[in-house]
Amino acid sequence: MNTPRWTGRQPPFRDPALAAIWARLDSGGRLDAADGLALFRTEDLPGLGWMARTVRRRLHGDAVTFVRNQVVNPSNVCTLRCGFCRFSVDADDPEAYDLEPEEIVTLLPGDVNEVHVVGGLHPERDWEYYLEVVALIRDRLPAATIKAWTAVEIVHFAKRFGIDEADVLGRLREAGLDMLPGGGAEIFAERVRRQLCPGKPDAERWLAVHRTAHGQGIPSNATMLYGHIETSEERVDHLLRLRGLQDETGGFRSFIPLPFQPGGSDLVERRTPPTDDLRTIAASRLLLDNIPTIKAYWVMTGETVAATAQHFGADDMEGTLGGERIAHAAEAETPAALTPNRLSRLITTAGWTPVERDGRHRVVDVRSDGPVLGMIPFLNSEPFHWNLDSGGFRLIPMAPRRMGQLAGQGVVDAGILSLMDLFDLEDRFRPLDYGIAVRHRARSVFLLSAREPRHLDGRQIGVTEETSTSVCLMRLLLARQHGCRPVLARVPAARHGRQLLSRFDALLVIGDRALTTAGHYARQFPFRLDLAEAWHDLTGLPFVFARWAVRRTLAEDLQRGLEAGLDQALRRYDTSDATRAERHGRRLGLAPEKVREYLDGFNYRFGDAERSAIERFRTMYGETIGDERERP
Numbered sequence: 001m002n003t004p005r006w007t008g009r010q011p012p013f014r015d016p017a018l019a020a021i022w023a024r025l026d027s028g029g030r031l032d033a034a035d036g037l038a039l040f041r042t043e044d045l046p047g048l049g050w051m052a053r054t055v056r057r058r059l060h061g062d063a064v065t066f067v068r069n070q071v072v073n074p075s076n077v078c079t080l081r082c083g084f085c086r087f088s089v090d091a092d093d094p095e096a097y098d099l100e101p102e103e104i105v106t107l108l109p110g111d112v113n114e115v116h117v118v119g120g121l122h123p124e125r126d127w128e129y130y131l132e133v134v135a136l137i138r139d140r141l142p143a144a145t146i147k148a149w150t151a152v153e154i155v156h157f158a159k160r161f162g163i164d165e166a167d168v169l170g171r172l173r174e175a176g177l178d179m180l181p182g183g184g185a186e187i188f189a190e191r192v193r194r195q196l197c198p199g200k201p202d203a204e205r206w207l208a209v210h211r212t213a214h215g216q217g218i219p220s221n222a223t224m225l226y227g228h229i230e231t232s233e234e235r236v237d238h239l240l241r242l243r244g245l246q247d248e249t250g251g252f253r254s255f256i257p258l259p260f261q262p263g264g265s266d267l268v269e270r271r272t273p274p275t276d277d278l279r280t281i282a283a284s285r286l287l288l289d290n291i292p293t294i295k296a297y298w299v300m301t302g303e304t305v306a307a308t309a310q311h312f313g314a315d316d317m318e319g320t321l322g323g324e325r326i327a328h329a330a331e332a333e334t335p336a337a338l339t340p341n342r343l344s345r346l347i348t349t350a351g352w353t354p355v356e357r358d359g360r361h362r363v364v365d366v367r368s369d370g371p372v373l374g375m376i377p378f379l380n381s382e383p384f385h386w387n388l389d390s391g392g393f394r395l396i397p398m399a400p401r402r403m404g405q406l407a408g409q410g411v412v413d414a415g416i417l418s419l420m421d422l423f424d425l426e427d428r429f430r431p432l433d434y435g436i437a438v439r440h441r442a443r444s445v446f447l448l449s450a451r452e453p454r455h456l457d458g459r460q461i462g463v464t465e466e467t468s469t470s471v472c473l474m475r476l477l478l479a480r481q482h483g484c485r486p487v488l489a490r491v492p493a494a495r496h497g498r499q500l501l502s503r504f505d506a507l508l509v510i511g512d513r514a515l516t517t518a519g520h521y522a523r524q525f526p527f528r529l530d531l532a533e534a535w536h537d538l539t540g541l542p543f544v545f546a547r548w549a550v551r552r553t554l555a556e557d558l559q560r561g562l563e564a565g566l567d568q569a570l571r572r573y574d575t576s577d578a579t580r581a582e583r584h585g586r587r588l589g590l591a592p593e594k595v596r597e598y599l600d601g602f603n604y605r606f607g608d609a610e611r612s613a614i615e616r617f618r619t620m621y622g623e624t625i626g627d628e629r630e631r632p
């Protein structure tokens with residue numbers, strides 16, 4: 001079964017309101033509360049699904065991601081009694097349990113990439129317990145993402161132990177915490193919270209915790225519990241408040257709509273129908289234009305609905321979810337866990353390409369039944385990807401460094417390969433005269449340093465995990481201009497907190513992260529070097545960061561089709577489009593004119609200057625650094 005392709009032809013909407021909404025969305029506009037209500041009330045479910053599917057394909061191509069993860073619920077003892085919860089009990093209840101940190105570690109399989117920790121508000125545990133849980137998990141699984149403690153639990157820790165919430169988050173992060181889960185949001189409407197969860201922090205407190213976490217470099221998820229006593233207006237309000245915080249911080253990584261599980265409660269007679277699940281997923285995708293990932297949580301929706309939801313705007317199936325207790329305590333009628341193969345089959349049967357990711361949303365494996373085209377999910381690549389006719393390829397987003405690795409393994413068949421990776425793969429990949437080159441300043445490839453670059457010899461530089469060519473360009477410039485040979489160490493993108501980075505003398509950041517966060521480190525790293533500008537000052541040439549290439553053994557019609565598609569994509573894309581610039585500005589926290597200025601700085605079609613720059617870089621790197629490829 002082939003994934004539905006976007007052809008540019010919209011369906012005959014049965015609801016005129018959807019046609020008007022799509023016209024605004026397709027031009028880069030943003031939906032408001034009235035539009036949100038129209039999405040939740042329309043009877044044109046196929047039209048709604050088409051819109052959401054088209055938007056998700058522009059963002060994520062053909063990929064549906066999942067992660068190998070383990071859920072840990074350390075205790076079901078909780079001081080709250082929320083109206084929808086069937087998990088929490090009192091300490092003297094026969095069903096009560098408490099896990100010690102050492103017991104928790106024994107539950108963790110060695111092959112998981114993410115650990116999700118959430119429990120109740122325990123009345124007796126001390127502060128050191130929670131730090132020890134995180135620290136022992138970090139020791140057991142040093143590479144896994146630790147996603148632990150909801151905003152409700154963070155508020156509980158602060159009150160119980162007399163610690164400021166910001167300090168709670170900072171100390172957990174130092175113990176090994178990577179991100180916060182999105183639980184505890186329920187519905188933000190005060191009317192609903194008074195009836196459902198009167199003991200929980202209000203909406204403003206929940207949002208404030210996530211705002212503080214984002215400010216410390218701790219990303220998080222967001223949720224919405226629906227299908228109980230809330231109204232459509234309250235759903236829309238909830239989504240727009242999440243969108244507002246994301247405009248402010250950019251820290252939400254994903255949104256997970258959670259259908260209410262009645263589980264014997266008297267709130268509703270039965271679970272909301274699958275059509276409501278699909279509608280909610282679709283409306284969320286269209287309203288939350290600044291949150292990258294929408295998850296279909298199979299534990300609560302069921303496997304079939306979660307797979308179908310990928311056609312309604314979702315792009316992630318969550319994960320294997322071994323050990324989940326809370327939803328199943330509410331009588332969720334789903335398996336206790338799913339295997340990666342089972343998830344892959346569900347995704348493939350639904351017509352998409354299964355992509356295994358880690359907890360930081362980096363591609364681990366692609367299970368494709370056709371040729372794969374790698375997409376770089378950075379703003380500087382959008383002119384190629386926005387309306388690229390895939391021409392028989394499966395479009396999969398991935399960071400530049402991972403694309404080079406998967407191309408070398410035979411998984412990726414075409415893409416904008418990082419220049420250093422392409423040098424290694426030229427015998428297998430044919431370069432095209434398209435790519436990402438900068439005439440002068442890149443504005444998104446920075447060496448941020450605590451001292452002047454000439455004083456970095458032997459000093460430690462933190463290098464973001466997305467980059468390949470930028471590392472080598474930095475090494476070349478430091479060696480050529482300053483005689484410096486620094487020590488490089490990889491820094492996980494999710495862990496760019498100031499305290500973590502205090503051990504580095506400098507930091508290399510690229511892509512959208514550099515656009516949005518470089519200024520945050522001005523006090524710690526007052527010296528800033530734009531690598532492309534430094535290269536231009538040295539050589540007078542543009543710098544080529546990446547170049548399109550296609551596997552030489554692919555059928556010639558696929559190769560020709562890709563070249564034609566790239567040419568057409570560039571002809572259709574207008575970097576000066578004000579509405580598009582405003583949309584990206586909201587997503588990245590930049591003024592629209594800065595977005596246009598940024599995109600206008602790139603060359604996407606290569607001529608003599610770009611080809612000369614490629615060979616000059618290859619020669620200079622060989623003369624200065626040699627054959628060494630130091631990529632930590």
